[in-house]
Amino acid sequence: MILKSIALAVMAGLAAAAQAPKATSSSPQEIMDAAPATAWKTVPAEDLVIMTLADGHVVAYQLASQFAPVHAANIRQLVRTGYFNGASILRVQDNYVVQWGRPDEDPTKPAGITAAPPAEYEATLKSVKFKALPYRDAYAAKVGYIGGWPAASDGKAAWLVHCYGMIGVARNNPPDTGDSTQLYTVIGHAPRHLDRNLTVAGRIVSGMEFLTALPRGTDTLGFYKTDAERLKIVSTKMASDMPTGGRPSFQVMDTDAPDFARWVKARANRDQAFFVRPAGAVDLCNAQTPVRKAP
């Protein structure tokens, strides 16, 4: 909602059911809040990376182990060998991507990774549980979800898509040159033309707003011109290597749960008092799987 007043926004956002002058369905937020524990799946600690930036902000991201196992293994190895500690945010291009890793002039070599992983761009449709949305898509015959992730399919293959907050693996021109030493996340309108052109290896689950609010780089393609402009990455850790009591933990909504189907339908058909004309449809990247801190 784009209300003019914070007072009205609070009222509408937090007490819609009580205040609305006409009968309305549950809002997407209300459906999420009411969903049982079984509608949520905890992100495995072995798939959760905690990245601390030099400005004190913490970003957490989830690895897409099912879709990009070799790239995910590389990221775990790079994290555990400290490759990203002292790396930096290299590039922020408006309405496109934030990219991090080590710059050209940095002599640090990655240790123990698969140097040339296969281009993990897609899986066979038969090998996954693809749940299609009933809405059109500009790029693919079908879009929907696979095990909590936004995905697309052409009827034979299925692949993860470049929605806001998804993480991909930077590469040079040949497809097998993405070794996970440089990663990027989408910060604007989904650049879906990158689907099946780069490996999608994860997604941001917390702290996205600290990456998207970074100053845009002023060199070609939004790279920072000087090292002084680059925000450093102080540390990157696997959640599974942190003490059990204090480690962060997140949950992603189960895209096969009935509550999720209700949530999508409510996103597509908003009939709360503010809306004059519910859309009757939703773009996949506007119905990204809800994520929350583990209660």
Added chain:
Amino acid sequence: MILKSIALAVMAGLAAAAQAPKATSSSPQEIMDAAPATAWKTVPAEDLVIMTLADGHVVAYQLASQFAPVHAANIRQLVRTGYFNGASILRVQDNYVVQWGRPDEDPTKPAGITAAPPAEYEATLKSVKFKALPYRDAYAAKVGYIGGWPAASDGKAAWLVHCYGMIGVARNNPPDTGDSTQLYTVIGHAPRHLDRNLTVAGRIVSGMEFLTALPRGTDTLGFYKTDAERLKIVSTKMASDMPTGGRPSFQVMDTDAPDFARWVKARANRDQAFFVRPAGAVDLCNAQTPVRKAP
């Protein structure tokens, strides 16, 4: 492109034609650069607003006079009576909107505006020159362009859509409560469910990156909690009121020009060396009309 190296990025970005190992078509950038002067239209100075922020950054936006004449007239009047001078950025919600104007507690009253403009959400299709894209859309039967603007149609009506950088008019629940005293721009994946629910009154043509990089607000819906957090708007001026010699001027590509059609096709079918699999389609909001400084 998500190249790993700034050196490679420069090479690929600026000299793709010379470096590419296989024969490729012109890139979207090359088509833009080669387009004749007739493929560009200058934004009328009477539709161009120059907003200077307290951090020194300048944002320019174009009014959608054809589609929202009453709201555009209100904005001109608010600008000329100094309503926005001393107003502020009120809200930054990640992956959604930046909203500006005056907060609830500000006693400043707008002078000489239409207090309750009609909800200028759509026009009849017959009254506009709608140029459809040949690609699917999740929300509308057809998407395309009207006179340089991204638009959608159901075969009877046509309307401007909420792409990245488009400007809308905040309102309270009744549709006729948007008087242009608070405006917002889209900073994430296009929230197309807002189409025909709010008046689209313009678009950012320069300085978008200064709005998108602002810290996200931490109150409900991304509103800032305190006045101290709000970046002030120092001044807002109509370009037409500035001295002819020194005023900023921008050009928007003519969406009816053959060069624009080539540009869209190239955006949809990127066959430069980096791309393994051109998409063969493009989402309307990923093919937003190019804008440049007037040469």
